[in-house]
Amino acid sequence: MKLPLFPLNTVLFPGAPISLHIFEERYRLMIGQCLAQQQPFGVVLLRSGSEVSPDDPFIRSLRRQFNVDDDDIIREAVVPFEIGTIARITESQQFDDGRYLLIALGQRRFRVQYIIQHQPYIVASVTQLSEDTSTLSSDEVARLRRTYEQYWTTMARVTGREYDYEELPVDAVELSYWLAHRLHVDNQRKQHWLESDVATRLREATGMLNVELAMLPRSGQQRTGNVWPWSWN
CATH class of the missing domain: 1.20.58 (Methane Monooxygenase Hydroxylase; Chain G, domain 1)
Known part of the structure; x- marks a missing residue:
């Protein structure tokens, strides 16, 4: 299964909702394609790196607004955990400037097999995981x-x-x-x-x-x- 990934500082569980404000260009593109194709995306916890790209135009405009020097920005590679949760969008609203507000619901767990692309957002080949109840009493x-x-x-x-x-x-x-x-x-x-x-x-x-x-x-x-x-x- 090919799945676009959204690395976040949060863990999504199957059956749980998640609310997201999508403002970065790369994720606007990703969510727009998910909505158009009625496809899910994957939520993965960040092992290292930042949720937000310092080079995104929206983030650069905020730095200019608050007089933050570009030299003070630390750029670290985004490294997510291998196991995440498939999220299906249940509600969405797009603003005139392209931002989205959306609610998604956790579906099944998956494991990342390998990365297919890194830009403009991560797409991975994943395999869905079954639930092991063999030791459950x-x-x-x-x-x-x-x-x-x-x-x-x-x-x-x-x-x-x-x-x-x-x-x-x-x-x-x-x-x-x-x-x-x-x-x-x-x-x-x-x-x-x-x-x-x-x-x-x-x-x-x-x-x-x-x-x-x-x-x-x-x-x-x-x-x-x-x-x-x-x-x-």
Whole structure:
């Protein structure tokens, strides 16, 4: 499968939405072609380099506007991770100056086999990845569900308010991505989860929820003023 790539400082999971403001010329061209051909693009986390080209006309105009010297610009080669997520555009709006606002939805994971072109944007030959559930057990799924419910029960107790929390997806694969998208961890951890099998994602998500539970006050603890004796992290 040939796929245009959008290297970003974010990790997109299957089933998760992403909102993008497209202002660089190369990505305006890429998105325009994706829309015209009704084709997806790939979102990959940056291993090194910048999301934005310092030589893009829009970026150069901003530098002139804010009196930024071109000599201060660091140019570093863009190197993305090999595993990313196919994104299909669900909503888009183009402005008179050519910029786009769009919403895309994560589809399936892929692995980059090799780069076909670098300019004006990266196009790669990719292979779609299947979901490995061979090591998944029903006990792990049940443990995660119990921990999730325990978290919100404890939150209600320590804050004195009820939470209308979201119901967990039934499917184990969908569940693993649902939590991976919502848990507040850094991009390195999210990329690790994207590359992992389903059982690993569920097991480590359960561990993260247990860490959050451990940070909540024990029974009988009270808050002091407006400050709780724990962190929302």
